[in-house]
Amino acid sequence: MAFTHRVARRDDLPVLVPVIEAAIAELQKEFLDDGQIAASRAIMGLDTALVDDGTYFVVEQDGRVAGCGGWSRRATLYGGDHSAGRDAALLRPGQDPAKVRAMYTHPDFARRGVGRLILSLSEAAAAAEGFTTLELMATLSGEPLYRAAGFVAVEHLSDDAGGVAVPLVRMRKPIAAAVG
Structure with missing residues (x-):
């Protein structure tokens, strides 16, 4: 069965947290x-500002959460609600890169296209708002996916x-303009 996706809601949080924990572990x-x-765990996790901004996606298959992730129009590059140094400043489309954030796939669904789907949704949404570049902070486990999707280590x-x-890798990718 194919994956479905939707924008995350606050009431999804109790279901997303175990997916995130399993992915990290x-x-x-x-x-x-x-x-x-x-x-x-101190530097990863869900930033609920993404959910509140409507830029965080849930991917499901047969009623199970297969993964979650999204993008942000805010300055914070990575980290969850508990992480220090978050910056809610709005980015400038066309000048600043939109941020891909908090990408997690449940281990049962790893390497089945969940991450690629979230990247595609994030890229399209960011392009629709005028962003021309995506940026993310990759873990070593995520770096192969991001490289395959066209991101380059910078x-x-x-x-600590x-x-x-x-170890982390800051990566960027130019994105195509949104098709009207």
Whole structure:
């Protein structure tokens, strides 16, 4: 059966949190050690501003949440509600890159097109608002998907907010103009 998608609502949060937790715990095992996975919880998670802004998507199959993710017209590049340094300033379409944010796939649905669908939805929505570039902060487990989708690494760094350095990759991609 095909995936369906919709814009996330606040009442989806209790169902999304376990998907996010499972993705963090399982999908990073090939790329990070146990300490880095534990530390990544301090820098990852859902920013509910995305839900409130209507830019966060839920992907489902047969009534199960397969994944979630979205984009933002705000300055924060990554992190959840609990993360320090969030910036709610609005970005300028055509000048600033829109941000792809909080992409998570349930491990049962990994490598089946969930991430690509969310990227496609995010790109189309950002283009419709006049953005010409997307930017994201990739985990090492997400980087192969983003490269395959046309993103290019612009900076390699790490975040040690969780007490252990977690490697990250800032990536960008030009996007096509929205078709009217």
